[in-house]
Structure formats: structure tokens, C-alpha cells
Amino acid sequence: MSYPAQDSPGPDREYYATPPWEEREKAGYIYQIWRIGRSAGFKNEVDCVYAGTDRYVGLELANARQCAARWRARRDHGVVPYSLSFSCQ
Structure with missing residues (x-):
């Protein structure tokens, strides 16, 4: 999110949440990419939510340029629970 x-x-x-810039499905995985902009006066964070709760940890993305998520895809184009791999660079 950016705010x-x-x-x-x-x-x-969730008002500040942003959808991924790119999303594609390939070889049994769904890939999502967020590009992190550098706008003066704005902060960029990612919220990690604890499954089944309203609790979260917010991590500031001070030096990241991009974040990527990879989920294992189901045949119905949904995602396999607990299959998320997420990183920022």
C-alpha cells in the first residue's frame, strides 16, 4: 500500500491497498508484481495478515523497487492455501 x-x-x-501491476498464470503458478514508486511525501508498506484474524504486521518498504507474489494455482484458477511465496527487492 502507498499512503x-x-x-x-x-x-x-485497506483503503490504501493497491492491486498488482501485473498478474499472470504460468506452469501451475499465479504470479503478481507490484512496482514501488518513489513519490515525495509518501510511504510504501506491505501488510502481512495472520490467517483467520484481523491482526497484521506492517513492513515499510523504504528501499524496495518491486514486490512479487507467487501462488500455486488450482485448476479452477484459485490458489492453494498456504502456498504463497512473497518477496521485495
């Missing part, structure tokens, strides 16, 4: 640095997202954090 103005002077804001402090509270319970409405």
Missing part, C-alpha cells in the same frame, strides 16, 4: 507520510492508517488500511 501520504502525514497520514496514519488505522482500521481503514
Whole structure:
């Protein structure tokens, strides 16, 4: 998510969530890419949500340029639970 640095997202954090820039399915996996912009006055974070709860850990992405997610795909184009691999560079 990206938000103005002077804001402090509270319970409405999903308002700042951004969809992936790219998404594709290949060889049994779904790939998602987020490009991280460098806009003055904005912060970039990723929220890691604990499954089945409202709890999360927010990680600031100060030096990252891109984040990528890879999920194992089901035949119905859904994702296999607990198959997420996520990284930022």
C-alpha cells in the first residue's frame, strides 16, 4: 500500500491497498508484481495478515523497487492455501 507520510492508517488500511501491476498464470503458478514508486511525501508498506484474524504486521518498504507474489494455482484458477511465496527487492 502507498499512503501520504502525514497520514496514519488505522482500521481503514485497506483503503490504501493497491492491486498488482501485473498478474499472470504460468506452469501451475499465479504470479503478481507490484512496482514501488518513489513519490515525495509518501510511504510504501506491505501488510502481512495472520490467517483467520484481523491482526497484521506492517513492513515499510523504504528501499524496495518491486514486490512479487507467487501462488500455486488450482485448476479452477484459485490458489492453494498456504502456498504463497512473497518477496521485495
